[in-house]
Amino acid sequence: MRIAVPREIKNNENRVALTPAGAKEFVKNGHEVFIQRSAGEGSGFSDAAYQYAGAEILPTIEATYETGEMIMKVKEPIAPEYDLIREDQLIFTYFHFASHEPLTKAMINSKAVCLAYETVEKQDRSLPLLVPMSEVAGRMAVQKGANYLEKPLGGRGILLGGVPGTLPAKVLILGGGIVGTQAAWMAAGLGADVTIMDVSLPRMRYLSDVMPKNVKTMMSNEYNIRNFLPSVDLIIGAVLIPGAKAPHLITKDMLREMVPGTVLVDVAVDQGGCIETCQPTTHENPTYTIEGVLHYCVANMPGAVPYTSTLALTNATLPYALELARTGWQEACIRFPELKSGLNIIRGDVVYEAVANTFDLPYVPVSYYLNHIS
Structure with a gap:
């Protein structure tokens, strides 16, 4: 199979979908790999490194899309890429369709096969291709939140861990999954007073057992959230419903209950955000303020640490990508049920129910595709 990796063109997205080591594995298994010129430079991987691994360098994004049978990306295609995608081409990337109707309709019109990293789901409900970026984003959320709590950047002027004789910052984490857990570890390690809210008692029992003493758990509901808001300094939104829009746990009217300079970091922004006032921002212009509350809603947070992120992502995606290349997407999705759940759009049909329901699509x-179409 011909595997092609375009350079990411989303604002300040420096990751790349494949490392030179990953390219070498494809070549060893008899596949052809094509990398757009300078696609890996933002992550610290030179064109020469890819060529040494056996890949061919292509000069333009147009040539890259034209050549590849399977396109491997990090972020969803954006408008300039829509017309480059062709019928039956396999696109393997993060899509987050439920938060972006124009993208969904563009991929329907392209009649490509869209396999989304974020909905690849194992039998135990784990999301193996979302986990590495969730780990990065959860840890980064605390770094960014601590930074923006500084007064010159718009925050209250609070040191996350405090010092002797002063209280540490109060951190509220909405969601006890991978993002929330990683955020809690980071915030606790910096000495903050941390509370995780979740709706699962078994998950909260687990977190209570493994977390340090400065991390507490609480049932997530509107009453508890509202009671917390006047005293919290940093809120991290970490709620995920695979393939669907995140629920709004903090509404616009709740902002008035917070102290000016409170910082909100919504890691769920890719899925529409769990904070009603969340709007996607970029690394170039990462924040805005509403009702005196600072919002950080960068949609590709791990793109700020591309070397770490690219290695972590390739470690997770490469085994699946090799299987897709070896047997084709249909056979691979039959052999690996978790890949089957990653299929969102096939040849113009929406095959992921949560996406269809979000936009009232058939x-x-x-x-149907795995059993009847060759």
């Missing part, structure tokens, strides 16, 4: 069960 839904076609993915089994």
Whole structure:
């Protein structure tokens, strides 16, 4: 198979979908790899490194899309890429369709096969291709939150861990999954007073057992959230419903209950955000303020640490990508049920129910394609 990796063109997205080591594995297995010129430079991987691994360098994004049977990316295609995607081409990337209707309709019109990293789901409900970036984003959320709590950047002027004789900052984390857990570890390590809210008692029992003493758990509901808001300094939104829009746990009217200079970091922004006032921002212009509350809603947070992120992502995606290349997407999705759940759009049909429901689109069960079309 011909695997092609375009350079990411989303604002300040420096990651790349494949490392030179990953390219070498494809070549060893008899596949052809094509990398757009300078696609890996933002992550610290030179064109020469890819060529040494056996990949061919292509001069333009147009040539890259034209050549590849499978396109591997990090972020969803953006408008300039829509017309480059062709029928039956396999696109393997993060899509987050439920938060972006124009992208969804563009991929329907392209009649490509869209396999989304974020909905690849194992039988135990874990999300193996979302986990590495969730780990990065959860840890970064605390770094960024601590930074923006500084007065010159718009925050209250609070040191996250405090010092002897002063209280540490209060951190509220909405969601006890991978992002929330990683954020809690980081915030606790810096000495903050941390509370995780979740709706799962078994998950909260687990977190209570493994977290340090400065991390507490509480049932997530509107009453508890509202009671917390007047005293909290940093809120991290870490709620995920695979393939669907995140629920709004903090509404616009709740902002008035917070002290001016409170910082909100919504890691769920890719799925529409769990804070109603969340709007996607970029690393170039990462924040805005509403009702005196500073919002940090960068949609590609791990792109700020591209070397770490690219290595972590390739470690997770490469085994699946090799199987897709070896057997084709249909056979691979039959052999690996978690890949089957990653299929969102096939040849113009929406085959992921949560996406169809979000935009009131016709839904076609993915089994139709795996059982009836060769």
